[in-house]
Every structure is written in structure tokens, then in C-alpha cells.
Amino acid sequence: MKTVKIHLILSCFFIFSLLSCNQQKEQKIEQTVNVQPEIVLDLVDLQSKNKLGKDTVVTIVNDPVYHKTKKYQAVNALELLKNEIDLSKVDIKNTLIIFECIDGYKPEMPLELFLKTNPFLAFKDVDAPKGSNWEKIIKNGNEMNADPFYLVYTSVSADNQEYKWPYNVIKFRFESKNKNIKALQPKDDEKAMKGFALFQKQCITCHAINGIGGEMGPELNYPKNITEYWKENELVDYIVDPASFRHKVKMPTLGITRQESQEIVDYLKYMSEHKK
Numbered sequence: 615m616k617t618v619k620i621h622l623i624l625s626c627f628f629i630f631s632l633l634s635c636n637q638q639k640e641q642k643i644e645q646t647v648n649v650q651p652e653i654v655l656d657l658v659d660l661q662s663k664n665k666l667g668k669d670t671v672v673t674i675v676n677d678p679v680y681h682k683t684k685k686y687q688a689v690n691a692l693e694l695l696k697n698e699i700d701l702s703k704v705d706i707k708n709t710l711i712i713f714e715c716i717d718g719y720k721p722e723m724p725l726e727l728f729l730k731t732n733p734f735l736a737f738k739d740v741d742a743p744k745g746s747n748w749e750k751i752i753k754n755g756n757e758m759n760a761d762p763f764y765l766v767y768t769s770v771s772a773d774n775q776e777y778k779w780p781y782n783v784i785k786f787r788f789e790s791k792n793k794n795i796k797a798l799q800p801k802d803d804e805k806a807m808k809g810f811a812l813f814q815k816q817c818i819t820c821h822a823i824n825g826i827g828g829e830m831g832p833e834l835n836y837p838k839n840i841t842e843y844w845k846e847n848e849l850v851d852y853i854v855d856p857a858s859f860r861h862k863v864k865m866p867t868l869g870i871t872r873q874e875s876q877e878i879v880d881y882l883k884y885m886s887e888h889k890k
């Protein structure tokens with residue numbers, strides 16, 4: 615009798631622990647799924663469905679694109695994010711927000727920083743001439759407009775380089791901070807590490823390596839690495855001052871030194887041995 619009782623108790627215990635074990639497993643799986651969600655907000659699609667939220671008029675003192683004080687009709691970008699995404703499930707510290715633009719330009723910034731301020735998605739310039747949404751932007755002698763969205767901030771100085779003010783924005787994308795870094799990081803070469811840090815800061819918004827990065831400028835590693843068809847010293851000079859090579863060049867002069875440019879080229883040479 616006694617042994618039966620003990621058996622019963624033991625098997626109950628066993629079943630119970632099995633159950634709780636399973637529960638734990640399920641929780642774990644859920645968590646790993648939540649760490650790296652593929653989150654993309656298609657802003658144009660949301661607009662067409664009237665899901666951008668309430669619009670308001672914001673005043674931007676010293677607008678960095680128009681270089682004067684501007685007023686826009688805009689929606690609050692934080693409210694929009696909060697409405698569309700459950701931020702409590704996002705690993706905010708390790709996530710980048712990427713602003714995808716029409717021409718393939720993809721500036722990015724830490725999501726944590728973005729959430730600390732007052733970003734607005736402007737969709738119409740209050741001072742635009744009749745029949746147009748925007749006052750013209752003049753860039754490199756070309757006339758452009760900011761359609762469909764221009765990202766502005768009411769509480770950030772335009773001098774603060776950490777904040778991005780892209781126009782022609784079509785999507786917000788969340789990406790894990792480590793995803794890009796790990797794939798492009800030189801693992802066994804200290805010299806190339808220096809250039810990699812610079813490349814990440816100055817170039818990756820516009821250029822991809824092994825398909826990772828911006829698309830406004832050409833891919834720099836495959837099928838041919840740029841150092842395989844450019845003379846090294848000219849490449850270094852070009853990166854410092856592209857306009858001294860090409861009339862109406864689209865690549866900006868970034869204010870980097872010749873030495874920094876050499877370090878970037880050393881990194882690019884390293885990557886020629888590490889094609890995807």
C-alpha cells in the first residue's frame with residue numbers, strides 16, 4: 615500500500631515536472647523569436663490606408679535641408695511606431711532603425727536614440743507654392759522635392775550628426791545592430807579593423823559590401839572589389855574628394871583625411887579576400 619502511494623506521488627511529480635518543463639521551452643522559443651523581429655513599416659501603404667495618425671503642423675527652426683525656418687504638415691513618428699509595433703517586444707538597445715529612401719539611400723541610427731526625441735514625418739510643406747507639396751530642394755544644381763515623406767525633429771539641432779533627416783523616405787525598417795557588423799567585420803586583421811570602423815560610419819549608408827549596406831552608390835566588393843580595378847593612390851584621392859574626379863558627382867565630400875581614406879582602402883583590400 616505504502617509503495618503504491620509513493621509511486622503515485624512520484625509519478626504525479628514526474629508528470630508535473632514534464633508539464634512545467636514544456637512550458638518553459640515554449641517561453642524560450644517565443645523569446646528567441648522576439649529578439650530579432652523582421653519589422654518593416656511601409657509608410658506609403660499606411661498612408662493609403664489612412665493609418666498614419668493625426669496630422670499636425672510643426673515648426674522647424676534652421677531646417678538642415680532648406681536652411682531656414684520651415685513649417686510642415688506632419689504626423690508624429692513615435693506615435694506611429696507605437697501604434698504599429700509592440701515596442702515592449704523589441705530589443706531596443708540592439709536595434710537600428712533604417713530609413714529607406716526612393717533612390718536606395720538607407721541612413722540608419724540607433725533606435726534607442728530615435729525614441730528619445732520628437733521625430734515627425736512631414737508630408738507637406740506649408741509654404742509650398744500652389745499645386746505642389748514642397749518648396750523645391752536644390753542639390754548639386756538639380757531640383758528635387760521631398761515626396762513622399764521628410765523626417766524632421768522639433769527638439770534636435772540640425773548640427774547633431776547622430777540624427778538623420780532623410781527626405782524621399784518610403785519605409786522604416788528595424789534591423790539587429792549585430793547583423794551587419796558581424797558579417798563585414800575583419801576578424802583576424804587589426805589594420806583592417808580601423809578602416810572598417812570608418813567605413814561603417816562614413817560609407818555603408820550608400821555602399822554595400824557583399825550585398826550589405828546602402829544602394830545609392832555601387833557595391834564595392836563583388837563580383838570585383840573596387841581595389842581590383844582602381845589604382846590605389848587614385849582611389850584614396852577619390853574617396854577624399856570625389857568632385858576632383860567627376861563633374862556633378864553624387865558622392866559627397868565627407869571631410870575625411872588622406873590617412874583615413876588609406877585605412878578605408880586597406881579595409882577594402884582586405885575584403886577582396888573575403889567575398890561572399
Ligand code: HEC
Nearest residue numbers: 816817819820821830831832840853863864865866868878
Ligand atoms: C551619400 C552617399 C554616399 C556616401 C556616404 C559615400 N558614397 Fe561613394 N559613391 C556614391 C555614389 C552615388 C557614387 C557613384 C558615382 C557618383 O558619385 O556619381 C559613389 C562612388 C564611389 C566610388 C567609385 C566607384 C566607381 O567605380 O565608380 C568609390 C570608390 C566610393 N564611392 C567609395 C566610397 C567610400 C569609401 C565612402 C566612405 C568614405 C563613400 N563612398 C561614401 C555615394 C556615396
